[in-house]
Structure formats: C-alpha cells, structure tokens
Amino acid sequence: MSYNANDLSVLAYANGFTLWHYRTTDVASSVDNQGYFDEAGDVFRSGDMILANTGTGGTSAAGLFLVSSAAAGMVDVADLLAVGTTNTD
Numbered sequence: 001m002s003y004n005a006n007d008l009s010v011l012a013y014a015n016g017f018t019l020w021h022y023r024t025t026d027v028a029s030s031v032d033n034q035g036y037f038d039e040a041g042d043v044f045r046s047g048d049m050i051l052a053n054t055g056t057g058g059t060s061a062a063g064l065f066l067v068s069s070a071a072a073g074m075v076d077v078a079d080l081l082a083v084g085t086t087n088t089d
Helices: none
Strands: 008-014 017-023 049-054 061-071 074-077
Touching: none
Parallel strands: 017 049
Antiparallel strands: 008 017, 049 061, 061 074
C-alpha cells in the first residue's frame, strides 16, 4: 500500500514541534522507507515524531518514528522505535 492522508492526525503541537498519529496496514519496514511520507512533506518538520500503529491488517506493531528530514516534499523517517514486546504468557 502507500501513505494515506486520512490516517494521519495531529495529537499535540507546541513550540514548532508536532506529535502525530498514523495508522496503516503497511508494515513498519515499508513506512520507514524514504519517500513514504513525501506526499505530506508540507506538514512535517525535522524533529517531529509520529506515534504509529503499523501492520494493522496482520502482524501489528506500534512505536515512534522520528522525522529525520522534511524539505521540499521529501520526507525521511528513522526506523520504528518499537513499543511493547511479545507477550510470553
């Protein structure tokens, strides 16, 4: 799949920083590829963070993406910093 603007929302904004939420059926390794968020290049700034739920259609993951760079319609995010671990119970 690809980026869907309807799945991106602002959670908080202060002092030039935005915390976003993004939900997608795409797996984290696809979302963190350079260019995935290029369509949203006009809203992201370097240093923004995206709280994400990825792989919602199968193997889900949750965590944070750091917006590494965002300029002229080109967005790159760092690899997902995962939240939570596998439940071993």
